[in-house]
Amino acid sequence: MISLKKPLPLLVLCSFLVVSCGVIKNLPKIDSKQTTQERLDKKAVDLANLKGATVESVTQEDGAAALKVTFDSGILFDFGKSELGSEAKVSLDRLVKSIADMPDSRIRVYGHTDIVGTAEANQAVSAKRAKEVAKYLEEKGISPSRITAEGLSFTQPVADNSTEAGRAKNRRVEIYIIPAR
Numbered sequence: 001m002i003s004l005k006k007p008l009p010l011l012v013l014c015s016f017l018v019v020s021c022g023v024i025k026n027l028p029k030i031d032s033k034q035t036t037q038e039r040l041d042k043k044a045v046d047l048a049n050l051k052g053a054t055v056e057s058v059t060q061e062d063g064a065a066a067l068k069v070t071f072d073s074g075i076l077f078d079f080g081k082s083e084l085g086s087e088a089k090v091s092l093d094r095l096v097k098s099i100a101d102m103p104d105s106r107i108r109v110y111g112h113t114d115i116v117g118t119a120e121a122n123q124a125v126s127a128k129r130a131k132e133v134a135k136y137l138e139e140k141g142i143s144p145s146r147i148t149a150e151g152l153s154f155t156q157p158v159a160d161n162s163t164e165a166g167r168a169k170n171r172r173v174e175i176y177i178i179p180a181r
Contacts (some may be wrong), residue, residue, distance in 0.1 A: 001017040012120055017151070031077070036065050036179055036181070037057070037065050037129075039179060040057050040065055040066070040067055040179065041057060043067060043098070043099070043102070043177070044056070044067055045055055045069065046098050047069060047095070047098050047099075049094075050069065050091055050094050050095060050098070051087070051091050051094075052071055052076075052088075053069050053070065053071050053085035053091060053095075054069070054070045054089055055067060055068070055069050055070075056068045056070075058176075060104065060176070060178070064181070065178075065179070066176045066177060066178045066179075067176070067177040068174055068175070068176050069095065069174070069175045069176075069177065070172055070173070070174045070175075071088070071091065071133075071172065071173045071174075071175070072152055076088040076091075076129070076133070076173055077129055077171075079171075080125065081173070082125060082131075082132050083127035083131045083132065084118065084132055084133070084136055086096065089136065092133065092136055092137065092140070093140065095137075095175070096137060096140045096141065096142060096163045099142075099177055102179060102180075104179075104180035105146065105177050105179045105180060106146050106147075106148075106176065106177075106178040106180075107134075107137065107142065107146055107147045107148075107175060107176065107177055107178070108147075108148050108149075108150070108175070108176040109130045109131075109133045109134045109137075109147065109148070109149040109150070109173065109174070109175050109176075110126075110130055110149075110150055110151075110152050110175075110176070111125070111127060111128070111129035111130035111131075111133075111149075111150070111151045111152065112126055112152050112153070112156060112157075112158075112159055112170055112172050112173070112174070112175050113125055113126045113153055113154050113170065113171055113173065114154060114166075114167035114168075114170040114171050115154045115157070115161040115167070115170070116156075116161075116167065117152060119154075123153040124151070124155050125143055125151070126151030126152055126153050126154075127149075127150070127151025128151070129151070129173055130149035130150055130151050131149045131171065133173055133175070134147045134148075134149035154170065157170045158170060159173070
């Protein structure tokens, strides 16, 4: 007969028997060895619903996996301006909520311009835009130590600068989310 004076060993024994006999089925498996890329792929799906944003999984020059979130400048800024509009703030608010479960990630913000104007003017606008986005992310609770901002002027176009449609694509802000290793 089993004594009830020692319920903990009895509980452990019963739990072992239930699990080993297959009574508990269809429990979700917890994969503690999920790769960084798998986590990023899941996060990319979450971020795909951000209005005015394109999300890609990328590999950086140092080999680190990251998510690149590209905001069209038409969503973030008026032409030649660096102040965030209300629609931009809504999109960035959603971004902050979406990455709340990545508190150790690093964030790089890059501002880009088209080729219209001088190199100096474009550098200044691209830097102001990147800093404005970084500042807003900080105001929403992301630690400044996690964020770097840089203006890249027109040095990395993604489209042909000889057409208005191409120039519009080049006026953008990219946010890289780099998970902790």
